[in-house]
Amino acid sequence: MATFTVTFQPGGRSVSVPERTSIAEAGGAAGLTLHTPCGRRGRCGKCAVRVISAAAEPSPAERRLFAESELAEGWRLACQGRVTWDLEVHVPASALIVSHRIQVEGTGRDILVEPSVHKTALRLPPPDLTDPRDDLSRVLDALGGGTRAPDSLRSLRELPGLMRSAGYHVTAVVADNMLTAVEPGDTAEAAYGAAVDIGTTTVVVYLCHLPTGNVVGVASELNPQAQYGEDVVSRLQLATSEGDGLWRLNRAIVQAVDGLIGRAAGEAGVSREQVYEIAVVGNTCMGHLFLGLPPVGLVRLPFVSAFRSAQTAKAAELGVRIHPAGRIYMVPNIGGYVGADTVGVILASELDQSRGLRVAVDIGTNGEIVVAQGGELYACSTAAGPAFEGARISRGMRAAAGAIDRVEIDGDVSYHVIGEVAPTGICGSGLVDAIAGLVRVGLVDETGRLRKPEEVGSGPEKVRRRLTENAGGPEFVLASAAESGVGRPVAVTARDIREAQLAKGAIAAGTALVLEMLGRRTDEVEQFLLAGAFGNYIRRESAVAIGLVPALPAERIVSIGNAAGLGARLVLCSVSLRRRGEEIARQVQHVELSEQEGFYDRFTEAMALRPLSGPV
Amino acid sequence: MAVLDQLKEAIISGNRDRAKALTQQLLGEGMEARGIVVDGIAPAMEVVGEKFRANEFFVPELLIAQRAMKECLKLMSGAPVDYIGTVVIGTVKGDLHDIGKNLVAAMLEGAGFKVVDLGVDVSPQQFTQAAGENSANIVAMSALLTTTMGSMKDTIEALGKAGIRGKTRVLIGGAPVTQSYAEEIKADGYAPDAASAVDRAKGLLAA
Numbered sequence: 001m002a003t004f005t006v007t008f009q010p011g012g013r014s015v016s017v018p019e020r021t022s023i024a025e026a027g028g029a030a031g032l033t034l035h036t037p038c039g040r041r042g043r044c045g046k047c048a049v050r051v052i053s054a055a056a057e058p059s060p061a062e063r064r065l066f067a068e069s070e071l072a073e074g075w076r077l078a079c080q081g082r083v084t085w086d087l088e089v090h091v092p093a094s095a096l097i098v099s100h101r102i103q104v105e106g107t108g109r110d111i112l113v114e115p116s117v118h119k120t121a122l123r124l125p126p127p128d129l130t131d132p133r134d135d136l137s138r139v140l141d142a143l144g145g146g147t148r149a150p151d152s153l154r155s156l157r158e159l160p161g162l163m164r165s166a167g168y169h170v171t172a173v174v175a176d177n178m179l180t181a182v183e184p185g186d187t188a189e190a191a192y193g194a195a196v197d198i199g200t201t202t203v204v205v206y207l208c209h210l211p212t213g214n215v216v217g218v219a220s221e222l223n224p225q226a227q228y229g230e231d232v233v234s235r236l237q238l239a240t241s242e243g244d245g246l247w248r249l250n251r252a253i254v255q256a257v258d259g260l261i262g263r264a265a266g267e268a269g270v271s272r273e274q275v276y277e278i279a280v281v282g283n284t285c286m287g288h289l290f291l292g293l294p295p296v297g298l299v300r301l302p303f304v305s306a307f308r309s310a311q312t313a314k315a316a317e318l319g320v321r322i323h324p325a326g327r328i329y330m331v332p333n334i335g336g337y338v339g340a341d342t343v344g345v346i347l348a349s350e351l352d353q354s355r356g357l358r359v360a361v362d363i364g365t366n367g368e369i370v371v372a373q374g375g376e377l378y379a380c381s382t383a384a385g386p387a388f389e390g391a392r393i394s395r396g397m398r399a400a401a402g403a404i405d406r407v408e409i410d411g412d413v414s415y416h417v418i419g420e421v422a423p424t425g426i427c428g429s430g431l432v433d434a435i436a437g438l439v440r441v442g443l444v445d446e447t448g449r450l451r452k453p454e455e456v457g458s459g460p461e462k463v464r465r466r467l468t469e470n471a472g473g474p475e476f477v478l479a480s481a482a483e484s485g486v487g488r489p490v491a492v493t494a495r496d497i498r499e500a501q502l503a504k505g506a507i508a509a510g511t512a513l514v515l516e517m518l519g520r521r522t523d524e525v526e527q528f529l530l531a532g533a534f535g536n537y538i539r540r541e542s543a544v545a546i547g548l549v550p551a552l553p554a555e556r557i558v559s560i561g562n563a564a565g566l567g568a569r570l571v572l573c574s575v576s577l578r579r580r581g582e583e584i585a586r587q588v589q590h591v592e593l594s595e596q597e598g599f600y601d602r603f604t605e606a607m608a609l610r611p612l613s614g615p616v
Numbered sequence: 617m618a619v620l621d622q623l624k625e626a627i628i629s630g631n632r633d634r635a636k637a638l639t640q641q642l643l644g645e646g647m648e649a650r651g652i653v654v655d656g657i658a659p660a661m662e663v664v665g666e667k668f669r670a671n672e673f674f675v676p677e678l679l680i681a682q683r684a685m686k687e688c689l690k691l692m693s694g695a696p697v698d699y700i701g702t703v704v705i706g707t708v709k710g711d712l713h714d715i716g717k718n719l720v721a722a723m724l725e726g727a728g729f730k731v732v733d734l735g736v737d738v739s740p741q742q743f744t745q746a747a748g749e750n751s752a753n754i755v756a757m758s759a760l761l762t763t764t765m766g767s768m769k770d771t772i773e774a775l776g777k778a779g780i781r782g783k784t785r786v787l788i789g790g791a792p793v794t795q796s797y798a799e800e801i802k803a804d805g806y807a808p809d810a811a812s813a814v815d816r817a818k819g820l821l822a823a
Binding site: 233237240241299300301447448449473495498501502505594600601603604605607608 | 683
């Protein structure tokens, strides 16, 4: 049997293959995986390559797919062409299967990108007497893999005209193995999805390029439902009382998400019609309100939701404007108020893959805590309150431009502002830093009381003179009126410190209680992960100093940012992680803290501003 | 007495260890438990209540003052105390909010009441049974949800059916609860916060 050499460009990789091997197989041998979705039957055109050296006579399939001029240039189908002499072949990028990976920040981990929605450019053989297949089969055959027909008439109605006017070069949109739309020409790269994190206080949208998993735009804003009630329970009460409460809450969040998608898309130069799927995470209540489901069972013990498993819906049904056939995938909930966002945190942190003892805490309004112990997962929510997201804090704001996010107090006060502009307020991480600093220099005692100027005799004068009193009570000025960007001082008030104590007390007590329930000590925790709202990176030294997290060695405490949002991105860009999320939701055991003895006492204890040591 | 004043200070500022030490000192010097409660703890909690009403103190201050007070009471448990009355307290069925209820319980205890705390998610039957067993003067109910408030009416009916409504005063509170709701369901009193709850409770005893 004769063998011949095939050299592939670009790159110059070459292999020696037996006579009559197909070019596609030769490519495989050379380490180049070519697209062949139609099963190598010459029906999709995806494996089009250009033979640079002398090319063999084109086969009938190639004659139907390529124009005369293209054939003359050496364009052939790799699945059809057989090697009968030495060849040099140019392989365009569009013919290659390239796996993209997403880097998970803060960890060494990367994820293979395999979204549920993908677009494939096709060169379809036009119909003739030997091939009078119907338009729909022509497309489905080219896609191979058992792709199902669309379930809407809209795309079927558009199909015949579109195929013909586009000369049978079209791009198929496939979602969850179903054809949902066909577009003229090659628009395969223009495929986007939105990962949405609906927090009680902050909503974030990450616009992702589906083939690569890259984030091309981010937009966030305060959840507008807050005008109807700052906390989850008040919103639930409105949604279940008579009148149009549920409808109003639903419209508010749907419009917010719709607006954020528009904003992120606009900034990225992407049109709404190029967004094909939305993956959503949020706690159980946020999920119900977004889908417009009456949360009747959630307002009282034993907190029964309307649904728990993953939900899919058409975006149009909800009124979110993306591609007309665009879909929404809602990550499943765990139990009680612990919902999809916690599943997101677990996916992002890989807590489900731990063998030892790991804890993840979401420093947000509902303060969810997840403990992983030898493969078992437990989760609870603590109703911490929105202090760490900037709400209920006198000069509090989200982690956006103008927010003080770092504070140092020693001989004087220094701070860092997001966006390097004049400060307009303070966000969660800045608040934690400020409180830790004030305790350290003795201006705030352990019970959380901000001392009066006359009580503080010694210490640097530059620091002491920042203690003032105004209409709202005693406060500590971080940025004077002149330094700030709003003409008024940015300060931390005595009341702010109390709000932060309530929040951190709830979280610390919840953590201690769950660990005790499992018979473990805090110092046994191998890794303690801090997650939070978008942009929130609480400094671990400060978190330890005020007793928000246990006093573990520094390397064991890691800030992982908006883990819930990352979870949504992972679910958007990877089908296997989507399935894993569904598994996780079934697996996690929900702990109802209100039923645990001693939460109240622990909560009172945990409010003290000092490092946690041993059992709380 | 200077030590008694120091004890009040310690409770008000939530200094648990100091409050405990001072209580021990007073007991060691021969002061009676009753005196410590009436002249030390109760006035201290009243000040805490006033500061709360004046927006000087908020929930955290109440919590830590109450914690300090509980330590003192623990040292004196077992000692004969003349309670001024007995209160059965709880958060109604379906509701699990308890911080407000716990604060009221603590304030009542600090004021000299015997308090039987039934916890959360308490049914009308449970309230009635506990009221009977403890010969309670007052049944105090808390609710934070409009959807669970209705249970208060059910409890009043249950007390009636058990024949003890005449002997038991009903005091209600919680964010959605109002004076007019109290009148509507024929409760005996309503208090908007922990501090005024003590005043109402004392008033109900006299009635």
